[in-house]
Amino acid sequence: MSHTYSHCNLSTVDATxxxxxxxxxxxxxxxxSYGADVLIYPYGEAARNETVRxxxxxx
Numbered sequence: 001m002s003h004t005y006s007h008c009n010l011s012t013v014d015a016t017x018x019x020x021x022x023x024x025x026x027x028x029x030x031x032x033s034y035g036a037d038v039l040i041y042p043y044g045e046a047a048r049n050e051t052v053r054x055x056x057x058x059x
Contacts, residue, residue: 002036010046023059
């Protein structure tokens with residue numbers, strides 16, 4: 001499971017951060033041999049944001 005790198009609210013960040021936050025956290029977890037194929041959204045409302053879901057799915 002993954003979260004985000006800095007535990008930010010993905011609904012409020014700019015496009016660059018929206019891409020980098022889950023990606024950087026996933027890379028970090030995998031470097032320690034942890035699975036990171038499921039994202040747990042900090043601040044759950046991001047899960048209802050279509051833009052966030054689309055970007056996270058593509059990461």
